[in-house]
Amino acid sequence: MNFKLKRERMKYKNQPIPNDLRKMVDEQLGLKKRKSRMPLIASSIVAAAVLMFMVAINTNTAMAKTMADLPVIGHVFKALTFNVTDENMEASITTPKVTKMESKKLESELNKQYEADSKVLYKGFEKRMNEQSAKGHYSVHADYKVLQDNKDLLVIERSILETEASGYQRYKYDVVDPKAKKLIKLPMLFKDQNYVSVISKEIKKQMLQEMKATKNKKMYFVLGANLPDEKIGTHFKKIAPKQQFYINKKNQLVISFNEYEVAPGYMGAVKFTIPTKVIKKELVSNKYVK
16 A cells, blocks of 8 residues: 555656646635736645645546545545745645545535635635735644544544734534534533523633632633733623534533633633533533533
8 A cells, every 4th residue: 555655646746737727726616716916926836735635636547546445534534735835924724524424414514614614714825925015924724633533423623823923723613423413513412591601600710720720820811810901801701602612532511712712812722621510400411421
């Protein structure tokens, strides 16, 4: 298998680059034809990177067959990655792809969402490269992890980090029940809306405990914290009804916040594991959270 991959990799590297590379990228990604031709070199770099994987698969029959023979572990494999490094610009965007699900409808919906999110990042990065007025460094990195993949749950974490003058980190989670063929949203786990206040109270408690234990090396925007005057109005009050969450391997609920949402930037994106005993009475069942 290693020999076959090396052989096909050499074939791919020796392929002539298509002349109309820009058009092929637009067709593959469903993007409109660009009006400006000014940043031609930079755009060609982006285009070549985006097509690096797709051209190899779509134009090389032998490589396509080799890839098809590779075993897929679980329900997710890396569908497309492009990496671009320019003088002041850098991008690395990886798109996951769900496969081998019983529900092809759900599989398609997830993959369309992943592709759409990657398009948004790609177009945003391309726009920045095309702006002559853009100065300084800018980078965007998007990747994913499979946190769980078993008969009961498929949990995918997608991370996005954009860096300019400072960084902005955020996460997106998909929690899937493969057997029930459904995407699980936070409200589905609970009997009624009371879970919002119960979880919020627990998170505030954990925030204060962490700050005390670390002698305020960790900081949260929570009532009781010694915040600067300008931050007083940003106190964390409660989670959103559809707050980002996932279920870890211990079957515990984990609530996630994006960077700056409930803490200063140096804290990055933060997560809180909710003890099941705290939300036990609120749960519809112990099927997912135990």
